Amino acid sequence: MITDRSVAVLAHGLGGSTDLPIPFAYALIGAAWALTFTFAVVALTWRRPRFDPDKPGRPLPPVGYHADRRTGHPLGRGDRGAAVRGLGRDHRLPRSAGRAQPAARRVLRAVVGRAGGPLACRWPGVACDLPVRTVHRLLGLRSLGLRYPESMGIGPRRSACLPSSGSSSPAPTRDPLPRSGFGYSPISPSRWPGHCAAAKRWCARADPFEVYSVVASRLSALRRNHDGRIAIGNPFDHLPSLPVRPGIVAVLAVLLGSTAFDSVSATPKWRNFVDEHTGSIATATLLRTAGLLVFAGVVAGTFWLAARATGGVDPQRRRELPGLMAHSLIPIVIGYAFAHYLTYLVERGQQTIIGLLGLSHAEVHYVAVNASVGVGRHQGGLCGGRPHRRCDRRARQGIAVAPRRSSADGTAGNDAGDGRLHVHPGSISCSAGGG
Amino acid sequence: MSNEQAPPNRLVIDVTIKGGNVTPTNEQLKSGIKEQIVVRVNSDVADELHVHSTPEHSFNVEAKPMQSFQFTVDVPGKVDVELHKLNKTIATIQVQ
Numbered sequence: 001m002i003t004d005r006s007v008a009v010l011a012h013g014l015g016g017s018t019d020l021p022i023p024f025a026y027a028l029i030g031a032a033w034a035l036t037f038t039f040a041v042v043a044l045t046w047r048r049p050r051f052d053p054d055k056p057g058r059p060l061p062p063v064g065y066h067a068d069r070r071t072g073h074p075l076g077r078g079d080r081g082a083a084v085r086g087l088g089r090d091h092r093l094p095r096s097a098g099r100a101q102p103a104a105r106r107v108l109r110a111v112v113g114r115a116g117g118p119l120a121c122r123w124p125g126v127a128c129d130l131p132v133r134t135v136h137r138l139l140g141l142r143s144l145g146l147r148y149p150e151s152m153g154i155g156p157r158r159s160a161c162l163p164s165s166g167s168s169s170p171a172p173t174r175d176p177l178p179r180s181g182f183g184y185s186p187i188s189p190s191r192w193p194g195h196c197a198a199a200k201r202w203c204a205r206a207d208p209f210e211v212y213s214v215v216a217s218r219l220s221a222l223r224r225n226h227d228g229r230i231a232i233g234n235p236f237d238h239l240p241s242l243p244v245r246p247g248i249v250a251v252l253a254v255l256l257g258s259t260a261f262d263s264v265s266a267t268p269k270w271r272n273f274v275d276e277h278t279g280s281i282a283t284a285t286l287l288r289t290a291g292l293l294v295f296a297g298v299v300a301g302t303f304w305l306a307a308r309a310t311g312g313v314d315p316q317r318r319r320e321l322p323g324l325m326a327h328s329l330i331p332i333v334i335g336y337a338f339a340h341y342l343t344y345l346v347e348r349g350q351q352t353i354i355g356l357l358g359l360s361h362a363e364v365h366y367v368a369v370n371a372s373v374g375v376g377r378h379q380g381g382l383c384g385g386r387p388h389r390r391c392d393r394r395a396r397q398g399i400a401v402a403p404r405r406s407s408a409d410g411t412a413g414n415d416a417g418d419g420r421l422h423v424h425p426g427s428i429s430c431s432a433g434g435g
Numbered sequence: 436m437s438n439e440q441a442p443p444n445r446l447v448i449d450v451t452i453k454g455g456n457v458t459p460t461n462e463q464l465k466s467g468i469k470e471q472i473v474v475r476v477n478s479d480v481a482d483e484l485h486v487h488s489t490p491e492h493s494f495n496v497e498a499k500p501m502q503s504f505q506f507t508v509d510v511p512g513k514v515d516v517e518l519h520k521l522n523k524t525i526a527t528i529q530v531q
Contacts, residue, residue, distance in 0.1 A: 017489045017512030020531055266513075268461040271524055275460060281522050343512075347489065 018266065019343050053241045056225045057233025211251060218242045218330050242327040249322045250300055252329040257296030259336050265291065303329065445471035448516070450525055452478040452496070457518060462526035469507050472528065474516065476502045483519035488512070488530070493519075 218239050225231045242248070264270055265288060278284040307322040338345075350364045446466045451458050466472055474484060477500040486492040486506055494504040496518070508514055508530040516525045 017487060017508070017510060017514045017530070020512055020529060266527075268463055268527065271461045275523075284522075 019340075051234070051236045051239065053237055053239075055233065055237050057221075057223050057231030057237075059225060059229045059231045060222075212255070215242065215251065215255070215330060216334060218327060219334050236331075239327045239330055242330065244320075244323040244326065246323075248326045249304060250296075252326050252333060253300030253303065254296045255333045256329060256336060257299045258292060259333075259340055260299075261292045261295040262340060264295070445473060446528070447473045447475065448526055450474060450476045450478075452476065452480060452482065452518070452521070454479065455521065457521060457523045457525060460523050460525060464526050464528045466508065466528050466530050468511055468530055469509055470530075472506055472508065474504045474525075476504070478502070480520075482521060484525075485515075485517045485519050487515040487517065 218241060219235045220238065221232050221235050223231055223233060223238050223241075270291070274284050274287050278287050303326075304322045307325045308318055310318065310321055313321065347364060353359075354362045354364065444467060446464060448459075448462070448464070474494075476484070476496055478496050479498055481498050482496040484494040484496050484504060486494075486508075488506070488508045489510040489512065492506045496502060508528070511531045514528045514530055516528065517523065518525060
């Protein structure tokens with residue numbers, strides 16, 4: 001039953017109750033299993049890379065292919081991973097961005113294209129990034145044609161995604177700051193200047209929802225084969241096609257750290273700490289933002305250090321390793337997000353569909369999502385992330401070109417070592433936040 | 436032997452708002468599903484009491500003593516009870 005009053009409350013924030021806390025024993029057992037299982041798998045059976053982004057998927061019936069062709073999806077583009085480009089990513093391509101397409105088809109394509117992956121994570125992208133591009137196009141606005149500097153990477157996203165990923169986190173209570181909601185609405189001024197200046201790349205690199213969507217799309221079972229046909233395959237094969245650009249580690253660290261902070265910031269200890277040390281809403285928000293930064297910083301720092309601790313590579317390769325291994329965090333990020341926001345997906349999803357279709361007689365079925373499901377999702381993400389070792393394939397390539405490399409055996413040993421190291425920090429911070 | 440006359444279980448939270456200070460804050464409480472939860476407020480200022488349950492409840496707090504707001508929660512979860520204007524969390528109730 002939704003009364004008028006409750007609707008009024010909903011209108012100014014993401015409300016509702018949150019999940020019951022996971023019993024400590026569950027969390028501990030789950031974490032122990034994840035650690036044991038993945039270490040066992042990595043140590044015993046994972047001697048060489050098994051996931052290959054070039055491996056073709058099983059082609060789907062050609063309907064999708066032709067439909068997509070008509071909309072002019074550019075095939076065979078030069079950049080790495082073009083053949084395995086997920087559907088979710090196609091809307092970020094410069095060429096399709098510059099082409100006038102009816103908004104409805106665009107929405108449809110994005111929804112259908114993204115349906116293969118974790119919907120919870122894509123939904124914000126579908127809901128929020130399209131209007132900016134679409135409105136821009138409908139108004140017939142032109143961009144200034146400035147080049148988005150490559151060196152900026154996905155930099156702006158790093159700061160921008162802080163308020164979006166933990167939309168309610170820095171706010172003192174469950175009612176989010178009005179600003180954070182506004183900042184991400186399509187009419188927000190903060191999303192427009194960059195879009196107008198360098199529309200083509202701005203959306204793809206600096207728009208928070210699009211960058212999130214690109215990250216999530218790497219875990220999609222749908223991809224494109226070399227011949228351009230839409231195919232279905234092992235999502236893990238697809239992971240390494242995440243474009244490595246400056247700032248990618250920071251983006252993933254923020255995604256992971258902010259989810260962890262979301263749970264920690266709801267604890268009475270943290271709330272009391274903030275209440276004791278701050279006097280006004282502004283300072284409380286600042287302190288919470290600092291906490292959020294610390295969480296993201298710890299994830300980024302440990303991951304960066306561990307990735308760089310890999311042995312047997314030259315300094316140049318060592319510098320590149322954190323970025324090259326960043327994709328191994330994606331399953332953890334997605335699993336973690338699912339563990340935390342599954343209830344929202346199930347309940348708000350029903351509300352959204354009822355609202356969209358105008359089903360006045362339908363009622364939302366509230367499901368008490370079992371804590372064990374949460375733990376399962378969480379651990380699933382960890383297990384998915386940890387043994388994922390295309391990263392060591394990249395490291396291995398680096399080792400192969402290193403001028404002074406060790407023996408073949410030594411290389412394999414280093415590989416095994418780095419496979420454990422590089423995902424470990426993510427899972428540590430993940431578990432710490434999840435408990 | 437159960438006492439048929441016993442009043443039903445209910446949770447009572449006494450809240451005082453005085454000079455911008457709220458007591459208690461960040462309280463940890465437990466309640467059963469569909470159990471009565473009563474918030475008794477003594478306040479010197481008008482505010483809004485938000486109960487972040489599913490569905491949500493919102494009550495108008497007036498600047499007067501002995502106000503009482505009552506609700507039940509049907510969906511298990513952690514429910515925050517907050518004062519909107521003061522931006523304080525009074526209590527988090529575990530409903531299960």
